[in-house]
Amino acid sequence: MSVDQKVLRDVNLTQEEYDTVCRQLGRQPNALELQIYAVMWSEHCSYKSSRVHLRRLPTRGERVMQGPGENAGIVDIGDALAVVFKIESHNHPSFIEPFQGAATGVGGIIRDVFTMGARPIALLNSLRFGELSQAQNRRLLRGVVSGISSYGNCMGIPTTGGEIQFDEGYTANPLVNVLCLGILRHKAIVYAKAKGIGNPVIYVGAGTGRDGIHGATMASAEFNEDAQAKRPNVQVGDPFMEKLLLEACLEAMKKGLIVGIQDMGAAGLTCSSTEMGARAHTGVDLDISKVPLREDGMTPKEIMLSESQERMLLVTEHGREADLQRVFHKWGLDSVVVGRVIAEPVLRVRHGEKVLATIPNRFLMDEAPVYERPMKAPAYHEDPLPDLPKTNVEEALIKVLRAPSVASKRWVYEQYDHTVRTNTLILPGGDASVLRIKGTAKAVAISVDGNGRYCAAHPGRGARAAVAEAARNVACAGARPIGATDCLNFGNPEKPEIMGQFCEVIDGMADACRVLGIPITGGNVSFYNETSGRAIPPTPVIGVLGLIEQAARAVTPWFKDDGDVIYLAGAGRVSLGASEFLKTIHRLTAGWPAACDLQAEKAVQELCIRAAASGLVRSAHDCSDGGLLVALVECGLAPEALNGMTLDLDAESAGAATIDAALFGEGSSRVVLSVRPGDEENNLLGLAGSLGCPLKRLGIVAPNALRLKWAGRKVVEVPMHKLSSAYFNALGECLG
Amino acid sequence: MKKHKVRVIVTLKEGVLDPQGLAIKHVIDGMEKKGFEDVRQGKVFDLVISAKSAPSALAAAKEVAGEVLSNPLLETFECIMEK
Amino acid sequence: MKKHKVRVIVTLKEGVLDPQGLAIKHVIDGMEKKGFEDVRQGKVFDLVISAKSAPSALAAAKEVAGEVLSNPLLETFECIMEK
């Protein structure tokens, strides 16, 4: 069909896609319909580049009550309770306006969780920035952190954990991934379905403005320059409004007044009404003259595409509108009927009586384009590494402890309220966040992890390592992993190398999840993280959820008492390739990360979980960024006390030939444990033996200083307070 | 060099959501005060600048207002010389 | 009833510490801009009020400014009728 190419460019559709639209409809779409198609078929909403690959991820498991496809995944935790959780990216908006971008990212993921009927109880985030030596990156970090903190804190949802890494590759493309976790009773699940023909479709929350309207629209010729200057499309978050929505929605759900609900997130009213109809095999008939507007003179297109925050679309039973209104009114909110559920499975948009658009749901969703984009195997870095000059261990240790990716993130997490709701048993600073479930003996643990440097060097290994690390963090706390959510951050999928990375990452994740028995219940894909042709390192971020049957048995990473015996558990291989040591000490990005042996990983996790359950270990900490020595030092830096240690390592016990590789090499499947000498120690050794998990004695907890021998020779003796100030103060010194 | 006082007023651009203003309006409405149609909140900065002349103080204020005091994505500003 | 625009400017009383203003001054100093002697931050509220007359709109604004928009312990305010 012939169509103005400029029109297609503005809405970001190809000629072939336009032809498909015409074939589906049997006619040309009108201007509004074209806009609706364009947003629904955008990468963000349709997953057209990733869908064929995502199918390879394992999504089923005994405990999975809801896999991908709804607003968030649901995993059973027993006692008729379930956890609802999901991670989402807000990368592009955070680059444009870090405070609002990050804040609205938090707002969005919270809505995804409470719309399922859950009370959100924790937030986590995974952040990536360019190096902090550049003022621009410091500004982005400060803005993002205060955006997250202002939104989460106001909502009264604790931000209990996360991770941050710095790499030059994120300079013009910071990543902001946020995860929300909620708890619900099985019976209370609410789905995003527009069920019940004739039921009213109701709009609640903030008024609709022009914010967030598709960039394409902004660039069209409708606004003159001055108007553009006055009408930015930055979305502004209102956490207080969201708090009202949260409480009002949960109250309405409890009263059985909500049949189905979805938040108006990306592509706003268009996406929520189409998806809710499609899931219920019904249609939604909207009268946009009823939509509460915040600005004058908004066009139908603007109303349908607005991404104003803190808005929900819901369906109630016919006849209960007044009851619903009463609940919302109590919270100071208006609820407005803007449409009806209809039998015809279409999205129909009217303005009063006048029909403006009619599109069958399936065209917008199931029959949206799916691409098998061309792929090219990623260009790997050279392996093996060049010869490296000798290093002084103490100097290197302090430098690595001060490296922003390794150093304590206390400057960041002190800005997050992490104790509200009084469930947080293990505060930020540990491996996983641990939250008790009031009214039961249980706790859940959750950790988000990913390593772009590993994935850039070797996407498959990096992806396996990311799943393994998140799961291991949870296992260290004593929790058994029961589900995962993932956020896949990549460059432009139209480039074959990027698709190649994506494909290898998916395979690596799928492999790790299958072997470790962790189903993926939802996630998010963020492509086009690219500026001036330069893509970010491929960055899958995995959030793993674990369950602890006895909350009182949760294990922290920190050494407890002098004389406790320190062990390295696990048969993990290490490599200096792509390590923090190589980057910080030798200013090199080279080599491959160690391959993760998933059977060894499974064994060490099993050891941690069982040892915790039977109260055998006093502490457990995973070795990740920075390697074994950093992990050991971290074990000595409890929030309120310092513990020293006396260590006697060699190539055999540390699992590497050279001292640098042993102390600073990185790899999966390794955990530092401490145990009381005597019976408990013997029992731990017995348990490890029966699980086939190696356990190497490294030394004992001892007062005040780190004392380290390598193959019998003394190499380091340094007071813990010196290490503590390097580790805890580094980030604050950069950021002020 | 003389000291000049410049007041910079930073306000949200039209169309940008103002949660502060909304929350205040909501409470004012609840207080049964009549007639309040709209409330928008902005910021004010009172600067003291040493400069040769009033115009050069004003120019310095404008620079800082654009670079530091306001976020050009969301806000506009005006600078006023105080007597 | 006509709509009137009133701008309320709320500033900290002299002597009350203004950490925000100080922090901004610090940033400006760090940028090697010269001459900035003092920065104090305040708030501005743009009100739209329906009232019979400008004086009655101004009176309504003053009431709200004193009761809600400012804390008399820390702040003073002025109300300005806009054209």
Place this chain on the structure above:
Amino acid sequence: MRFGIVVFPGSNCDHDTYHVVKHVLGQDAEFLWHGERDLRKSDCVILPGGFAHGDYLRCGALARFSPIMQEVAAFAKKGGPVLGICNGFQVLTEAGTLDGALLRNASLRFICKQVHIRVEKTDTPFTGLMKPGQVLKIPIAHMVGNYYADAETLKKLEGDGRIIFRYCSPKGEVDPDWNPNGSMGSIAGICNRARNVVALMPHPERASEPEVGSEDGLDVFKSVISTFEEVIAGGHS
């Protein structure tokens, strides 16, 4: 004893406070919706933490216009024990029930961490079971907790013995290094003239069970329960 916990739309420590008085201490507890005027026969009223009305203007500034606040003021005037925690402290200063004001933290950042506070006075309903000089480990979580009062007010507070808690080191030393937010005189909590209205920035309800890291906050609630029981016992004798 019956606790009434005031719920503003943006309160977010209401459930935590309820949990402690009801489930940890086994007392009666009721939520008091800010739009209502009924204290439901509460023997003690708590204004919990949170962001009462979003608190974009000044923290706690808008809360005093809620209908329930008139009842709380009347209850306080009759001598009823009232506790303000964090946002509750801000609400009480904005309402003029307590002296001074809370400004933004000196660091300008939100601060969430464990701190230590020293008990200065034990002659209030909320500190009766404590010892003067006792150190409590209790977390703070606020952006606006930097206590400010003019010199004259400060002098009055000192003179009347109305400074109830100060930030301190784990050993009880009060000095600027251990002042997390810039508060004048390291003030963490104060009371009114009649000593029945007490407020503090730290969150005792987050330090009331050993598994969350500290039980030191529990004495705040236990004290008021014991005062109440004494009154009841006194009434019967």
